Amino acid sequence: RxxxxxxxxxxxxxxxxxxxxxxxxxxxxxxxxxxxxxxxxxxxxxxxxxxxxxxxxxxxxxxxxxxxxxxxxxxxxxxxxxxxxxxxxxxxxxxxxxxxxxxxxxxxxxxxxxxDPVELDLQAKLLELLKEFEKKRTPSSDRIEELFKRLLLTSAKECQRELEQLRKLARKSSSRSPKACRINSLISFLCFSSCVLYGMVSEDPQLVTSLSLSSSSIPDEYKCPISLELMRDPVIIATGQTYDRSSIQRWVEAGNITCPKSGQKLIHMTLIPNFALRSLIAQWCEKNKVPFWMSGKDSRATVGVDHIANAQATIAAARMTASFLVGKLAMGPPDIQKQAAYELRLLAKIGMENRRCIAEAGAIPFLVSLLLSRDASAQENAITALLNLSIFDSNKSLIMTAGALDPIVVVLCNGHSAVARENAAATIFSLSTSDENKVAIGSKGQAIPALVELLQKGTQTGKKDAVSALFNLSLLEENKEKVVQAGAVTSLVENLEQYMDDEGNAELLENSLALLGLLAASEPGAKSIARTSAMSFLVRILESGSPREKENATAVLLALCRGGDHSVVRCLLTVPGSITALHSLLASGSSRAKRKATSLMKILQNW
Structure with missing residues (x-):
């Protein structure tokens, strides 16, 4: 400075x-x-x-x-x-x-x-904490909190802003560069530490501020059921009840093995910090000017951090962060589960190692269970997290084994939001890279029709996701007829008409042509294409499209001609410019485009 x-x-x-x-x-x-x-x-x-x-x-x-x-x-x-x-x-x-x-x-x-010596001192403290984590030792949260205070990261909101800045840096860096490795380490460190110190960062600010009080009287939900005093360190016991840590510890140390409130026997003595409640209590204390200071002798949650420049420690940080969040996903109330899914969604967006660590922590089955949530945000977080996890190949089989396919199809058909439906389509696209999964997805009666409906009525992003998924599925011969029967050809031709002169949607147009080429190679597909106005658009694309569009249009025309559709041959021979366009493709196209153009020209010449 x-x-x-x-x-x-x-x-x-x-x-x-x-x-x-x-x-x-x-x-x-x-x-x-x-x-x-x-x-x-x-x-x-x-x-x-x-x-x-x-x-x-x-x-x-x-x-x-x-x-x-x-x-x-x-x-x-x-x-x-x-x-x-x-x-x-x-x-x-x-x-x-x-x-x-x-x-x-x-x-x-x-x-x-x-x-600046002050900055060097802070850096040394940070590196010291991270070094402990590198050695798989967990430093006390008091030391983390001291560092965060000096950096003015004194609330979940401040940590969220800091996370966004780190994520912007990550997006600007090459994914495999040393800089990206250091940034990802800091992201994992900050995500985990903020969750432990201030409660989990919510995508919805209303979640952590929803409780508003008009007086300084302590709300009942903030009182420990044992001491009836304000809880400073709330923890969850085996029965799901929450108590202040010091009170429940004294209860157990006195020889009690049941829950003070319900009387149920405690099947284990693990105390799980209730970070969400602690965050709400801290906010209430701040609003009502009630001290919320916890002395060093109080038992507090500890956190793990990673080393700034060490990739191995970065993995350890991701593993610990994932385990922490999966714990919240498994045992937390609905709002906390939603927040944990949101954090896992973000963590899974960055790096293959993060995706592997999250899966190893056991997140997938819990995310699958959230897919059928009535909460739109929870559902969206869960499907997007699964989408990000599916990018790592080993996770694909784990997702399928966890019984995710049926819920994913439900989200695709009836998801609460357009984003959820689109991400369900993108997840199917990602999962359908293997032939085994192509068969499984194609066997789900609603999957292909729902993708076609998204292709018809979705946003531009949704249409891209749908056409990509349908393309992968159509690589399996038995799925082609299902795609045709669901009405995909009509929607694809409508895409040609709508986006032919729209450079901003070139990718969607190219993918639509590629899928048409696949379907045209089947008898049902060729017949379906012949019943549409596809020919006029294909010839126009052949004359004035981009190189890839011309190649894909040629592939469709070639498939139709090979299928014995004489009307396509007559059209190409009679429409001015089509033969010239094919000669141009022979002269300047890619090797693959030239092969297709050559084959098509031979058919035309032999007619």
Whole structure:
């Protein structure tokens, strides 16, 4: 921060100099022009770096504080050179402006590389905590909380903002670069730590603030059933009841083996922190000015973190984070399950190792059970998490084994939201890469018709997902007839008509043509295409489409001709431009396109 402040102050001090030159219409010698050009470049870089620092994650800046200090030092050094080049004696500038330039030159030359000791101290604390985690030891949450306070990450909301900044950095980085590895480590660290310290970050801010009170009297749900006092460290016991940790520990230590409230026997003595309730209690305390301080002697949840630069520790962080969230998914109330699914959805979006760790933690069966939730958000989180997990090949069989297919089809047919239905289609597309799954999906009576309906009525994203899934399924011969019978051909031809001249939907058009080519190779498909207005669009695409569109259109026409449809041959021979378009494809198309065009030309020549 200090380095950035110095650089920005110098940039501001340069402004009067630049304005004086601009407004004074001075005749500048060549050396002055070059110097000002260099200064302009340095000032632009300073602005870009300032924006990067302002928008970046605090944890990332802390982890890379030496790097950014060096960048700022280099900027100061680069500013000194053009300042020294300025021929002040040749410039008609006021004396105070010249003195300001001399002062800036002196400051720039004297500027030394400076790394803030405070930032180094914080970085050392972070690395120390992460190193413990690398060794599979869990540091106390008190130390994590101390670090977070110094970084002003003092609430779930602040942690959510920090997570979003880290995720933006991750999206801008190559997925396999060392930088991406470090960022993903920090994401896992922050996600887990924020869940433990402040309760799980909700996608819906209303969830953690839904309880509003008009007085400072303690709500009954915040009181421990044993002590009737405000719970500072709520934990869940085997029966599902929540108590303050110190109270239930004293109860058990006194020799009791039953739940104080229900009288049921405790099948185990594990105490599971109720982070969601603790977060709500903390917010209530803050609102009503009630102290919510927990002394070091209180038993508190511990967290695991990962090492900043070590991929192995990154995996350990993902594993611990996944286990924590799966625990919430398995035993939490509906709102907490929804939040856990949301966090798993985000975690599964980044990296194959995360997807493997989540599956190994046992998340898949619990996510499958959420697919039939009446809560639209919970359903959407669950299907999207499964979609992200299915990208990892080994997870595909786990998803199918968990009995996910039937619920996925239910979501595809009757999902609460368009996003859920679209992601169900995308999940089917991902799962259908194996022949075994193609058979299983095709055997579900509603699956293919529901995909065709999405192709007909869905958004552009939904149509893309549907046509991709239908293409994969149609690679299996027995599914082609089912796709045709469901009315896919009519919808595909409508796509040709609607998106033929729309460059923004080129991918959808190309995929629709590719699917038509597959279906045209079957007798039912060819007959269905012949009953539509497809020919006119195919010929137009052949004449003016993109290279891939032309290739796919040629594939459809070739399949129809091979199927013995003489009307297609007559159309190609009589429509002006079609033969010319095929010759053009022979001359400039890809090797695959040339093979298809050659085969089609032979059929036309032998007619």
């Amino acid at each position: 200090k380095n950035l402040t110095v650089i920005l102050r110098r940039v501001r001090l340069m402004l009067p100099v630049v304005e004086e030159v601009r407004d004074g219409n001075l005749l500048l010698p060549p050396s002055a022009v070059i110097a000002f050009q260099e200064l302009h470049s340095v000032m632009l870089r300073a602005g870009e770096l300032a924006d990067e620092l302002r928008e970046s994650s605090q944890l990332w800046l802390l982890a890379e504080c030496e790097l950014y200090s060096t960048k700022l030092f280099e900027l100061s050094r680069d500013m000194a050179a053009p300042l020294s080049m300025l021929p002040l004696s040749l410039l008609e500038l006021p004396i105070e402006i010249k003195e300001q330039v001399e002062l800036l030159k002196l400051q720039a030359r004297r500027f030394k590389l400076f790394v």
